[in-house]
Amino acid sequence: MTDERVDGTSPVTVIGVSGAVGRHVGLQLAASGVRVRTLPPRDLLDPATLEAAVQGAGAVLLGWPFSTADGAAETVGVLAREVGRVVFLSSAAVRDVPGAGPHSPGRPEGGIEALLTACGVRHTVLRAHGFAAALEWAEEIRSTGSVRGYGGAAGLNPVDERDIAAVAVRTLAEDGHDGARYVLTGPESLTRAEQVEIIGEAAGRPACWQEVSRETARRRMSATGRPPAAADGALDFVHARLTGPEPATTTVRDLTGHPARGFRAWAADHAALFR
DSSP: OOOOOOOTTSOEEEESOOHHHHHHHHHHHHHTTOOEEEEOGGGGGOHHHHHHHHTTOSEEEEOOOSSSOTTHHHHHHHHHHHOSOEEEEOOTTOEEETTTEEEOTTSSHHHHHHHHHHHTOOEEEEEEOBTHHHHTTHHHHHHHSEEEESOTTOEEOOBOHHHHHHHHHHHHHSSSOTTOEEEEOOSSOEEHHHHHHHHHHHHTSOOEEEEOOHHHHHHHHHHTTOOHHHHHHHHHHHHHHHHSOOOOOOHHHHHHSSOOOOHHHHHHHTGGGGO
């Protein structure tokens, strides 16, 4: 196993992290002179292929794009043998339960965090609730001017994908973050209904939230192929925020030196997707 500081001679491997976060991580690492390898998610479930692909990597940014943790023990075992540092892009749904470790009912991230701890590899965990959830509303807003969902009054605090990427790059490229569990948020908690209205303002067209029952939302989620346990876990997370809004953290500012970007700025930057 390597144990070296990431620099221009030891590439970073990004695997299981797609979309805007993965793209921004690649751009920011390249701008810092760090070589980047990107592997397809399927390599996570093929230990032999993964082992060959990560050899020589100074660090790995790991995402887990699957609905269960099946195969994760083998994946983490390979990384523990072959890589000096792992930064795991986890979920804001994970909560630390005293005496029981990290839990995320219906989602695999808590189990993977536990595997990383148990195997002894140097690792850092980023718990984030990203803006990607809002992108799932784009088609509805474009076609109907509304979003039908459960928990419009839930106060959530998503974080811009550029800020997630900036924190990931910092924790990949420097020492001092081993064992950390960083919770990443934006600067303010907004209800889901408020987020839809802000998107409408940015897009120049009215947009509103239409509340549906939890069971209706569960059926819609299941129709998209989401496993029942994952659907229930996501709905439980939203339900918990109805009475206790997700608090803001200063983690983005503390680690990057710049304040976290707000939802309004994100909506303005992505307005074309909602028109």
